[in-house]
Amino acid sequence: MGQRPTILDVAKKAGVSKSTVSLVLQKNSAVKESTRVAVRQAMADIGYVYNRSAATLRSSCSGLIGLVINDLRNPFFAEFATSFQMELAQNGFATVLANTDEDPLLQSRMISSLIEHGVSGFVISPSYGQEEDTLAVIEAAGVPALQVFRSLSQGDNRFPFVAPDYKLGGTRATEHLLEMGCKRIAFLGGLNGRPVTQERMSGYLDVIARNNQEPVVLTGEATRQFGKKMVDKLAADHPDVDGVICFNDLVGLGVLSACVELGIRVGRDLRVVGFDDIEDCQDSFPAMSSVSCHIPDFAKTTAAQILSWINDGVCPPDQQRSDVELVIRASSGQA
Amino acid sequence: MGQRPTILDVAKKAGVSKSTVSLVLQKNSAVKESTRVAVRQAMADIGYVYNRSAATLRSSCSGLIGLVINDLRNPFFAEFATSFQMELAQNGFATVLANTDEDPLLQSRMISSLIEHGVSGFVISPSYGQEEDTLAVIEAAGVPALQVFRSLSQGDNRFPFVAPDYKLGGTRATEHLLEMGCKRIAFLGGLNGRPVTQERMSGYLDVIARNNQEPVVLTGEATRQFGKKMVDKLAADHPDVDGVICFNDLVGLGVLSACVELGIRVGRDLRVVGFDDIEDCQDSFPAMSSVSCHIPDFAKTTAAQILSWINDGVCPPDQQRSDVELVIRASSGQA
DNA sequence: TTCAATGTTTGGAACGTTCCAAAAATGTGG
């Protein structure tokens, strides 16, 4: 017994069979309370630790969930990953993290690796490109997978998709700026052609059209740098813009930063709304209004869905949109 | 064969024994090139996927590394986790992530869970408290564990510890502000009594003493909010302060934000240096000077060390300090 | 042609669980 004790050692110590010990481990209600206690005691005494590899092999259920994220450096995803991981942990599942850095090749490799490790399910915010391959591997393996935030397969219902109602967010943000008296509102950032960009933008475009304004759209990388650059561009090409909807908060923070630098008074000369409501929004100057999907709640829902799919075979609906809330702060501020 | 194909199916298909297939899987050089190719082909043909649970069970080597992080919402750790994970992936290891949110109880639970999953090693930036327990579990399990950034066991050499040279960072930052002509320099943020705080601060204190200045120290939470609050406090209690060293970038960003709000010209009225050099530093206004440990390099080193410990039994030295660089930007700017 | 050395392949026995059908223990009503 130089090695780690096994279920067999526990059984011997407790004077029962290994099967009984196994039942205790699985919290099976058939085992009598008194023996349960005895077994638990024996475990504690000899310092037993559960070997999940063995369990997984036999039962093909690993208690592992793969979380595949396209950009963990974006605080939005970091916040999501954090909440999600904690939620899973509460349910006895461990999270295997894979950051794909927007690289579909890396993504394929990582997904394969996760499958090898026997993850019981995937939650995946996919990187674009190589779409067939990526999903095909998961499908072939027959592992439940939930797409979040982005979808590679919108419409073909191979993998259910959950996301905040981006369009509604765009709508709300735009309406808000109109109410605040903005006469010319621009939409900034987000790669052109990407579904997420399109949705957020379409909310904006609808409202703009309905109010007979002319849209100003400057798509591009969803980064702080891009946000900064666009402030110059706006000043040069569209001096009448007095409100901007940003594709996400990073762009928004870039805008704020540039405005401060140029002496543009955010909340007066220019009203700014971001998207995602990452924590930074509360502490920027000025504090930034943003469309929130309530990350912790969203993560909780996501976790619940993948778990009930795994545990009870309940496959989530094809496509779901969660509500969003516009959190109003000084950047789009009161007059 | 309704189930996933196994090594045995591959063997049959390729006309060899399962042992040979296993050898191929392990990239053993004993197997002849031609059979290697044949086996690989067979795998591809029948869509074989490696079952690591089985391999782990037999070989007790899981290819899994546990990354335990005290606060993944802090971009610094998110950036580290990202780099680390990618580095491991390149070496065929998967990263199981656990965020402990500064909660030692959660930490204990998560570590136990990771051990059950058979992680081959830990890299851990620990939450404080309950120290004995936390480390005892890992020690009992005999799993290699590397502490990063923080150490629960400084001195008792149970687990090697790697961190940036915090003190040197404090020194460099302070010297820099002196060179820029600051007459009164404050140190802001970081929980009192924590080793990391002490180290960063001691670099500061040394330089201050050597230059016959009087120190101004305001410890506290390492958050943006705290940074903001302290600007008011400085203005009220220490109006002569013209330079601040911040415990970390979050505090620094808070300071910047408050300064902009109050019309304090950062880089002129007040010079600011942060710590960690997270990506935000480049895009704040003004861009923030910060002590960098070169996160990607640091992650690479860490990954290399834990891997060589696991693979080759090379236990890293008890304590290591990596070099830091002061990245100078506008917040501490040129005169 | 034979022998030794070297290069390749192989069958069975692990690894530590869970699953299952069946056995043993316990409880109940007559």
Add this chain to the structure above:
DNA sequence: CCACATTTTTGGAACGTTCCAAACATTGAA
């Protein structure tokens, strides 16, 4: 005290790999 239902417990047989000692092939030298 028996027959029966019910509650607990149990011994193998998996699960899909890796490991090992031994078998088989091939090569070069004698």
